[in-house]
Amino acid sequence: RKEVEQDPGPFNVPEGATVAFNCTYSNSASQSFFWYRQDCRKEPKLLMSVYSSGNEDGRFTAQLNRASQYISLLIRDSKLSDSATYLCVVNMRANGQNFVFGPGTRLSVLP
Amino acid sequence: DAGITQSPRHKVTETGTPVTLRCHQTENHRYMYWYRQDPGHGLRLIHYSYGVKDTDKGEVSDGYSVSRSKTEDFLLTLESATSSQTSVYFCAISGGLREGNEQFFGPGTRLTVL
Numbered sequence: 001r002k003e004v005e006q007d008p009g010p011f012n013v014p015e016g017a018t019v020a021f022n023c024t025y026s027n028s029a030s031q032s033f034f035w036y037r038q039d040c041r042k043e044p045k046l047l048m049s050v051y052s053s054g055n056e057d058g059r060f061t062a063q064l065n066r067a068s069q070y071i072s073l074l075i076r077d078s079k080l081s082d083s084a085t086y087l088c089v090v091n092m093r094a095n096g097q098n099f100v101f102g103p104g105t106r107l108s109v110l111p
Numbered sequence: 112d113a114g115i116t117q118s119p120r121h122k123v124t125e126t127g128t129p130v131t132l133r134c135h136q137t138e139n140h141r142y143m144y145w146y147r148q149d150p151g152h153g154l155r156l157i158h159y160s161y162g163v164k165d166t167d168k169g170e171v172s173d174g175y176s177v178s179r180s181k182t183e184d185f186l187l188t189l190e191s192a193t194s195s196q197t198s199v200y201f202c203a204i205s206g207g208l209r210e211g212n213e214q215f216f217g218p219g220t221r222l223t224v225l
Contacts, residue, residue, distance in 0.1 A: 032212045043201055043216035044154070087153070091212060097142050097161065097205065099214060101154040 002103075003027065006088050009105035017078050021105050023071040023088030032091035033064055035073045037084040038104065044087055047073075078109045114138050115217040117202050123223045130189040132220050134202030136182075142205045143185040144169075144214065145177060147198040154201065160185055192224045 003026045013019050021035075033050035048055065050062040050071055061074040071088055088102035114137035124130050134143060144159040146169075156169030158177040166177050174196060176188045189196055202217040 034213060043219050046213050046215065049213060089214075097144075097159060097212075099144070099156070101146075103151075103153040 003092065003100045004088055004090050004102040006086075006102040007105045008103075010108060011105065012108045012110060013078055014110050015078060015080060017109075018074065018076050019078055019107060020075075021073040021086050021088070021107075023073075023090075023102055025069050025071070025088075025090045025092070025100075027090070027092040028066075028069060030069075030090045030092045033062075033071050034089040035060075035062055035071075036087040036089055038087055039084050047086070075107075078107075080109050080111060083107055083109045115202060115204055115215060117200075117217040117220050119220060120218065121221045123225065124192055125225050126193055127191050130192050130222065130224075132187045132200055132202075132222070134185045134187070134217055136185075136204050138204060138206075138215075139182060140204040140206045140215075141182075143179065144203040144205075145175070145185065145187045146201045146203065147171065147196075148201060148219075149198050157187065157200075192222075194224050196222065197224045198222060 006023045035047040036044040037047045038044040048057050048062050050064045054063040059076045063072045085104040085106045087104045090100050092098045092100055116135045118133045145157040146154045148154050155171045157175050158169050160166045160179040178186045200220045203214040205214045
């Protein structure tokens, strides 16, 4: 089993749609969780950290379920500019740095 | 954007030649990382540093070495490049657990080994 797994994608959705990405991780001791977006031929950029209580930033909502070792990202009212690959990232070391990246899920928002 | 630069941005080299990639930060972050990204594999950690002269191996460290003589610079060296090291290399920095722990990435270096 891979340490961090994501929906294989790609997701092709119309503008205005709501889309959800799922991510599971293998190490129950993991402490930090993030969503990044990566545009084609660019570096990953932090979209949002994921907190235990869940958090929202505009159209984006992230949730964490520690019991199920599951993270989600919800994008509402999707825009053409949301087209990118979304990476789930988990720091698997409680007292250090061991960031493990999921393979990513590609999203295409269509006009 | 975090102040991270990578050089060179593109490089073509031949098998067997040494190659050094440089990562420079102006954020005074403690941690620095080198990743490679290949189709079908996502981002994989090569080496990371948790302070000046303090480094550790990542998932795919074979064939690579690193050095960090100053807080702001982290060098990745391929002692004898092979075609399997053709990839996009990303440097990243983070402040650590107390500073929020998020990683910020440089623009990447595209390396082709012929």
